[in-house]
Amino acid sequence: MLDLIKKAKETHCLSKEEIILLLKDETHTSDLFSAADEVRKEFIGSDVELRALIEFSNYCRNNCCYCGIRRDNRNAQRYRLSSQEIISHARMAFEAGYKTVVLQSGEDVYFTTERLEKIIQAIKETGMAVTLSIGEKTYEEYKAYRDAGADRYLLRIETTDRNLYHRLDPGMSWDNRANCLKIIKELGYELGSGSLVGLPGQSIESIAGDILFFKEIDADMIGIGPFIPHAQTPLANAEGKAFFLSLKMMALTRLLLPDINIPATTAMEVLHPNGRMLALNSGANVVMPNVTQEQYRRLYQLYPGKTEVSAKDCPTDPIVDQILRSGRTISSTKGFRGEYIKGEKT
Secondary structure: OHHHHHHHHHHOOOOHHHHHHHHHOOOOHHHHHHHHHHHHHHHOOOEEEEOEEEEEEOOOOOOOOOOOOOOOOOOOOOOEOOHHHHHHHHHHHHHOOOOEEEEEEOOOOOOOHHHHHHHHHHHHOOOOEEEEEOOOOOHHHHHHHHHHOOOEEEOOOEOOOHHHHHHHOOOOOHHHHHHHHHHHHHOOOEEEEEEEEOOOOOOHHHHHHHHHHHHHOOOOEEEEEEOOOOOOOOOOOOOOOOHHHHHHHHHHHHHHOOOOEOEOOHHHHHHOOOHHHHHHOOOOOEEOOEOOOHHHHOOOOOOOOHHHHOOOOOOOOHHHHHHHHOOOEEOOOOOOOOOEEOOEEO
8 A cells, every 4th residue: 555655646647547546545645645745745845825705695596416406405595696695705805815715616507608707707806816616517608707807716526437427417417517527628717626535336446537527638636525424305314424535536636637626625624523624634625715795605505514514704714823833834826736836836
Protein backbone atom coordinates (compact mmCIF):
# COMPACT_ATOMS: atom_id res chain seq x y z
CA MET A 1 0.00 0.00 0.00
CA LEU A 2 2.79 2.44 0.83
CA ASP A 3 4.41 1.74 -2.53
CA LEU A 4 1.12 2.47 -4.29
CA ILE A 5 0.68 5.72 -2.36
CA LYS A 6 4.24 6.71 -3.27
CA LYS A 7 3.59 5.87 -6.92
CA ALA A 8 0.42 7.99 -6.94
CA LYS A 9 2.22 10.87 -5.25
CA GLU A 10 5.15 10.86 -7.66
CA THR A 11 3.56 9.88 -10.98
CA HIS A 12 -0.10 10.93 -10.50
CA CYS A 13 -1.09 7.72 -12.26
CA LEU A 14 -2.66 4.52 -10.97
CA SER A 15 -4.49 1.67 -12.65
CA LYS A 16 -8.09 0.95 -11.75
CA GLU A 17 -6.97 -2.16 -9.84
CA GLU A 18 -4.48 -0.11 -7.82
CA ILE A 19 -7.12 2.51 -6.96
CA ILE A 20 -9.46 -0.27 -5.81
CA LEU A 21 -6.77 -1.65 -3.51
CA LEU A 22 -6.25 1.75 -1.90
CA LEU A 23 -9.99 2.38 -1.54
CA LYS A 24 -10.40 -0.96 0.20
CA ASP A 25 -7.34 -0.61 2.44
CA GLU A 26 -8.09 0.31 6.06
CA THR A 27 -4.56 0.29 7.50
CA HIS A 28 -2.84 3.13 5.65
CA THR A 29 -5.54 5.80 5.45
CA SER A 30 -3.46 8.33 7.38
CA ASP A 31 -0.60 7.82 4.91
CA LEU A 32 -2.98 8.33 2.01
CA PHE A 33 -4.41 11.53 3.51
CA SER A 34 -0.93 12.88 4.29
CA ALA A 35 0.26 12.19 0.75
CA ALA A 36 -2.76 14.01 -0.70
CA ASP A 37 -2.12 16.96 1.63
CA GLU A 38 1.52 17.11 0.55
CA VAL A 39 0.58 17.07 -3.13
CA ARG A 40 -2.00 19.80 -2.52
CA LYS A 41 0.65 21.92 -0.82
CA GLU A 42 3.16 21.27 -3.60
CA PHE A 43 0.83 22.13 -6.47
CA ILE A 44 -1.66 24.57 -4.92
CA GLY A 45 0.09 25.98 -1.87
CA SER A 46 -1.52 26.88 1.44
CA ASP A 47 -4.28 29.11 0.11
CA VAL A 48 -7.91 28.10 0.58
CA GLU A 49 -10.34 29.43 -2.01
CA LEU A 50 -13.61 30.86 -0.65
CA ARG A 51 -16.56 30.83 -3.00
CA ALA A 52 -19.90 32.37 -2.08
CA LEU A 53 -22.75 29.93 -2.63
CA ILE A 54 -26.19 31.25 -3.54
CA GLU A 55 -28.96 28.64 -3.68
CA PHE A 56 -31.50 30.58 -5.68
CA SER A 57 -34.27 28.04 -6.36
CA ASN A 58 -35.29 24.64 -5.04
CA TYR A 59 -37.71 23.90 -7.88
CA CYS A 60 -36.52 20.96 -9.95
CA ARG A 61 -37.92 19.13 -12.96
CA ASN A 62 -35.94 15.97 -12.14
CA ASN A 63 -36.82 13.17 -9.75
CA CYS A 64 -33.48 11.84 -8.48
CA CYS A 65 -34.12 9.23 -5.80
CA TYR A 66 -31.47 10.60 -3.41
CA CYS A 67 -32.35 14.30 -3.52
CA GLY A 68 -34.58 16.16 -1.08
CA ILE A 69 -35.72 18.70 -3.68
CA ARG A 70 -36.76 16.03 -6.21
CA ARG A 71 -39.86 16.85 -8.24
CA ASP A 72 -42.14 14.39 -6.44
CA ASN A 73 -41.31 15.52 -2.91
CA ARG A 74 -44.65 17.09 -2.08
CA ASN A 75 -43.43 18.06 1.38
CA ALA A 76 -40.74 20.39 0.09
CA GLN A 77 -41.52 24.10 0.50
CA ARG A 78 -40.62 25.56 -2.84
CA TYR A 79 -39.03 28.97 -3.37
CA ARG A 80 -37.15 30.90 -6.01
CA LEU A 81 -35.32 34.17 -5.65
CA SER A 82 -36.10 36.98 -8.06
CA SER A 83 -33.39 38.08 -10.45
CA GLN A 84 -32.82 41.18 -8.35
CA GLU A 85 -32.56 39.15 -5.15
CA ILE A 86 -29.90 36.94 -6.75
CA ILE A 87 -27.93 39.96 -7.90
CA SER A 88 -28.31 41.56 -4.47
CA HIS A 89 -26.97 38.41 -2.77
CA ALA A 90 -24.00 38.43 -5.15
CA ARG A 91 -23.21 42.09 -4.56
CA MET A 92 -23.34 41.54 -0.81
CA ALA A 93 -20.86 38.68 -1.23
CA PHE A 94 -18.62 40.93 -3.32
CA GLU A 95 -18.68 43.64 -0.66
CA ALA A 96 -17.71 40.99 1.90
CA GLY A 97 -14.59 40.21 -0.13
CA TYR A 98 -15.56 37.14 -2.15
CA LYS A 99 -13.92 36.78 -5.57
CA THR A 100 -16.24 34.05 -6.88
CA VAL A 101 -19.96 33.44 -6.63
CA VAL A 102 -21.59 30.04 -7.21
CA LEU A 103 -25.18 30.14 -8.46
CA GLN A 104 -26.87 26.83 -7.67
CA SER A 105 -30.42 25.62 -8.10
CA GLY A 106 -32.57 22.69 -9.05
CA GLU A 107 -33.35 22.43 -12.75
CA ASP A 108 -35.92 25.23 -12.64
CA VAL A 109 -37.40 25.97 -16.06
CA TYR A 110 -38.58 29.38 -14.86
CA PHE A 111 -35.05 30.66 -15.28
CA THR A 112 -34.92 31.07 -19.03
CA THR A 113 -31.73 31.74 -20.93
CA GLU A 114 -32.61 35.43 -21.17
CA ARG A 115 -33.17 35.74 -17.42
CA LEU A 116 -29.91 33.98 -16.60
CA GLU A 117 -27.93 36.02 -19.13
CA LYS A 118 -29.03 39.25 -17.44
CA ILE A 119 -28.20 37.88 -13.98
CA ILE A 120 -24.74 36.73 -15.09
CA GLN A 121 -23.99 40.04 -16.80
CA ALA A 122 -25.04 42.05 -13.75
CA ILE A 123 -22.86 39.98 -11.42
CA LYS A 124 -19.88 40.15 -13.78
CA GLU A 125 -19.99 43.94 -13.45
CA THR A 126 -18.62 43.45 -9.92
CA GLY A 127 -15.54 41.73 -11.31
CA MET A 128 -16.32 38.42 -9.61
CA ALA A 129 -15.97 35.05 -11.31
CA VAL A 130 -19.30 33.28 -11.84
CA THR A 131 -19.83 29.54 -11.41
CA LEU A 132 -23.10 27.96 -12.49
CA SER A 133 -24.54 24.75 -11.05
CA ILE A 134 -27.96 24.50 -12.65
CA GLY A 135 -28.04 21.12 -14.35
CA GLU A 136 -28.34 19.75 -17.87
CA LYS A 137 -28.85 22.26 -20.67
CA THR A 138 -28.57 22.39 -24.44
CA TYR A 139 -25.45 23.47 -26.31
CA GLU A 140 -27.13 26.77 -27.15
CA GLU A 141 -27.95 27.46 -23.50
CA TYR A 142 -24.45 26.62 -22.26
CA LYS A 143 -23.00 28.87 -24.98
CA ALA A 144 -25.32 31.74 -24.08
CA TYR A 145 -24.28 31.60 -20.41
CA ARG A 146 -20.62 31.46 -21.43
CA ASP A 147 -21.03 34.42 -23.79
CA ALA A 148 -22.74 36.33 -20.96
CA GLY A 149 -19.61 35.88 -18.85
CA ALA A 150 -20.00 32.65 -16.84
CA ASP A 151 -16.57 31.25 -16.01
CA ARG A 152 -17.20 27.83 -14.51
CA TYR A 153 -19.87 25.18 -14.68
CA LEU A 154 -20.41 22.43 -12.12
CA LEU A 155 -22.30 19.31 -13.23
CA ARG A 156 -21.72 16.25 -11.08
CA ILE A 157 -21.78 12.93 -12.90
CA GLU A 158 -22.74 11.36 -9.51
CA THR A 159 -21.62 7.89 -10.66
CA THR A 160 -20.02 6.36 -13.74
CA ASP A 161 -22.01 3.17 -13.19
CA ARG A 162 -24.63 3.63 -15.92
CA ASN A 163 -27.04 1.06 -14.51
CA LEU A 164 -26.89 2.63 -11.05
CA TYR A 165 -27.31 6.11 -12.53
CA HIS A 166 -30.42 5.12 -14.47
CA ARG A 167 -31.87 3.36 -11.45
CA LEU A 168 -31.44 6.38 -9.17
CA ASP A 169 -32.06 9.14 -11.74
CA PRO A 170 -35.30 8.02 -13.44
CA GLY A 171 -36.03 9.60 -16.77
CA MET A 172 -32.47 10.83 -17.20
CA SER A 173 -29.65 9.63 -19.45
CA TRP A 174 -26.08 9.02 -18.30
CA ASP A 175 -24.84 9.49 -21.87
CA ASN A 176 -26.56 12.85 -22.13
CA ARG A 177 -25.01 13.98 -18.85
CA ALA A 178 -21.56 12.90 -20.00
CA ASN A 179 -22.15 14.74 -23.29
CA CYS A 180 -23.08 17.88 -21.34
CA LEU A 181 -19.70 17.70 -19.60
CA LYS A 182 -18.01 17.44 -23.00
CA ILE A 183 -19.87 20.50 -24.30
CA ILE A 184 -19.05 22.52 -21.18
CA LYS A 185 -15.36 21.77 -21.59
CA GLU A 186 -15.39 22.57 -25.31
CA LEU A 187 -17.02 25.96 -24.66
CA GLY A 188 -14.10 27.02 -22.50
CA TYR A 189 -15.66 26.85 -19.05
CA GLU A 190 -13.68 25.58 -16.14
CA LEU A 191 -15.36 22.22 -15.80
CA GLY A 192 -16.55 20.91 -12.46
CA SER A 193 -17.97 17.47 -11.77
CA GLY A 194 -18.09 15.03 -8.88
CA SER A 195 -19.60 11.98 -7.22
CA LEU A 196 -21.91 10.88 -4.46
CA VAL A 197 -20.28 8.19 -2.33
CA GLY A 198 -22.19 5.48 -0.50
CA LEU A 199 -25.18 5.19 -2.81
CA PRO A 200 -27.06 1.89 -2.42
CA GLY A 201 -25.71 -0.56 -4.98
CA GLN A 202 -22.54 1.45 -5.62
CA SER A 203 -19.37 -0.64 -5.83
CA ILE A 204 -15.77 0.21 -4.98
CA GLU A 205 -14.99 -0.66 -8.59
CA SER A 206 -17.36 2.03 -9.86
CA ILE A 207 -15.87 4.60 -7.47
CA ALA A 208 -12.43 3.81 -8.88
CA GLY A 209 -13.94 4.27 -12.34
CA ASP A 210 -15.25 7.69 -11.29
CA ILE A 211 -11.75 8.87 -10.42
CA LEU A 212 -10.33 7.69 -13.74
CA PHE A 213 -13.28 9.32 -15.54
CA PHE A 214 -12.44 12.67 -13.94
CA LYS A 215 -8.85 12.30 -15.08
CA GLU A 216 -9.96 11.32 -18.59
CA ILE A 217 -12.17 14.40 -19.04
CA ASP A 218 -9.51 16.60 -17.42
CA ALA A 219 -11.97 18.15 -14.98
CA ASP A 220 -10.87 21.39 -13.32
CA MET A 221 -12.85 20.94 -10.11
CA ILE A 222 -14.19 17.82 -8.43
CA GLY A 223 -16.73 17.80 -5.60
CA ILE A 224 -16.95 14.54 -3.66
CA GLY A 225 -19.46 14.07 -0.89
CA PRO A 226 -21.06 11.27 1.09
CA PHE A 227 -24.63 10.32 0.28
CA ILE A 228 -26.85 11.25 3.23
CA PRO A 229 -30.36 9.71 3.09
CA HIS A 230 -33.27 12.15 3.13
CA ALA A 231 -36.48 11.03 4.85
CA GLN A 232 -38.69 12.33 2.04
CA THR A 233 -37.05 10.30 -0.74
CA PRO A 234 -37.26 6.67 -1.90
CA LEU A 235 -33.81 6.10 -0.33
CA ALA A 236 -34.88 7.18 3.15
CA ASN A 237 -33.85 3.87 4.69
CA ALA A 238 -30.57 3.45 2.82
CA GLU A 239 -27.37 3.27 4.83
CA GLY A 240 -25.21 5.90 3.12
CA LYS A 241 -23.05 8.19 5.26
CA ALA A 242 -19.75 6.84 3.88
CA PHE A 243 -17.59 9.59 5.37
CA PHE A 244 -14.16 7.98 5.32
CA LEU A 245 -14.68 6.35 1.94
CA SER A 246 -15.56 9.82 0.59
CA LEU A 247 -12.40 11.20 2.16
CA LYS A 248 -10.30 8.43 0.60
CA MET A 249 -11.84 9.05 -2.82
CA MET A 250 -11.12 12.76 -2.47
CA ALA A 251 -7.50 12.11 -1.47
CA LEU A 252 -6.95 9.78 -4.42
CA THR A 253 -8.50 12.35 -6.75
CA ARG A 254 -5.96 14.90 -5.49
CA LEU A 255 -3.10 12.47 -6.08
CA LEU A 256 -4.17 11.76 -9.66
CA LEU A 257 -5.21 15.33 -10.55
CA PRO A 258 -2.71 17.33 -8.49
CA ASP A 259 -3.52 20.89 -9.61
CA ILE A 260 -7.31 20.89 -9.67
CA ASN A 261 -9.69 22.56 -7.22
CA ILE A 262 -11.34 20.24 -4.70
CA PRO A 263 -13.96 21.59 -2.27
CA ALA A 264 -14.35 20.47 1.31
CA THR A 265 -18.07 19.79 1.01
CA THR A 266 -20.69 20.70 3.57
CA ALA A 267 -21.88 17.08 3.63
CA MET A 268 -18.54 16.15 5.21
CA GLU A 269 -19.34 18.46 8.12
CA VAL A 270 -22.82 17.00 8.54
CA LEU A 271 -21.29 13.58 9.24
CA HIS A 272 -18.30 14.74 11.26
CA PRO A 273 -18.06 17.85 13.49
CA ASN A 274 -14.69 18.71 11.94
CA GLY A 275 -15.43 17.28 8.50
CA ARG A 276 -14.44 20.20 6.33
CA MET A 277 -11.13 20.72 8.11
CA LEU A 278 -10.36 17.01 7.79
CA ALA A 279 -11.05 17.34 4.07
CA LEU A 280 -8.80 20.42 3.84
CA ASN A 281 -6.05 18.37 5.49
CA SER A 282 -6.56 15.50 3.05
CA GLY A 283 -6.25 17.26 -0.29
CA ALA A 284 -9.09 19.80 -0.50
CA ASN A 285 -8.44 23.50 -1.12
CA VAL A 286 -11.89 25.11 -1.61
CA VAL A 287 -14.70 26.02 0.80
CA MET A 288 -18.05 27.39 -0.35
CA PRO A 289 -19.72 29.35 2.46
CA ASN A 290 -23.46 29.57 1.97
CA VAL A 291 -24.46 33.23 1.71
CA THR A 292 -28.12 32.60 0.90
CA GLN A 293 -30.46 34.27 3.37
CA GLU A 294 -31.53 31.88 6.11
CA GLN A 295 -35.24 31.81 5.27
CA TYR A 296 -34.36 30.36 1.87
CA ARG A 297 -31.30 28.34 2.84
CA ARG A 298 -33.26 26.17 5.26
CA LEU A 299 -35.58 25.16 2.38
CA TYR A 300 -32.75 23.98 0.10
CA GLN A 301 -32.74 20.54 1.69
CA LEU A 302 -30.75 18.27 -0.61
CA TYR A 303 -30.02 16.16 2.46
CA PRO A 304 -30.85 16.48 6.19
CA GLY A 305 -28.59 18.49 8.46
CA LYS A 306 -27.24 20.67 5.67
CA THR A 307 -28.40 24.01 7.04
CA GLU A 308 -27.01 23.33 10.51
CA VAL A 309 -23.44 23.93 9.35
CA SER A 310 -24.12 26.90 7.09
CA ALA A 311 -23.34 30.48 7.99
CA LYS A 312 -26.17 31.95 10.04
CA ASP A 313 -25.54 35.45 8.79
CA CYS A 314 -24.01 36.26 5.42
CA PRO A 315 -21.09 36.25 4.88
CA THR A 316 -19.50 34.73 7.98
CA ASP A 317 -18.72 31.02 8.32
CA PRO A 318 -16.96 29.36 11.27
CA ILE A 319 -14.69 27.50 8.85
CA VAL A 320 -12.82 30.72 8.04
CA ASP A 321 -11.48 31.06 11.60
CA GLN A 322 -10.59 27.37 11.63
CA ILE A 323 -8.65 27.75 8.38
CA LEU A 324 -6.63 30.67 9.73
CA ARG A 325 -5.95 28.94 13.05
CA SER A 326 -4.65 25.90 11.18
CA GLY A 327 -1.96 27.98 9.49
CA ARG A 328 -3.60 28.02 6.06
CA THR A 329 -4.34 31.30 4.31
CA ILE A 330 -7.37 32.67 2.49
CA SER A 331 -6.76 33.17 -1.22
CA SER A 332 -6.93 36.65 -2.71
CA THR A 333 -7.47 35.30 -6.25
CA LYS A 334 -10.48 34.00 -8.16
CA GLY A 335 -9.04 30.52 -7.90
CA PHE A 336 -8.79 29.47 -11.52
CA ARG A 337 -6.90 26.28 -12.24
CA GLY A 338 -3.39 27.18 -13.29
CA GLU A 339 -3.10 30.27 -11.07
CA TYR A 340 -0.55 28.28 -9.09
CA ILE A 341 2.44 26.40 -10.40
CA LYS A 342 4.09 24.19 -7.82
CA GLY A 343 2.41 26.12 -5.03
CA GLU A 344 3.41 29.58 -6.28
CA LYS A 345 1.03 32.15 -7.76
CA THR A 346 1.65 32.78 -11.43
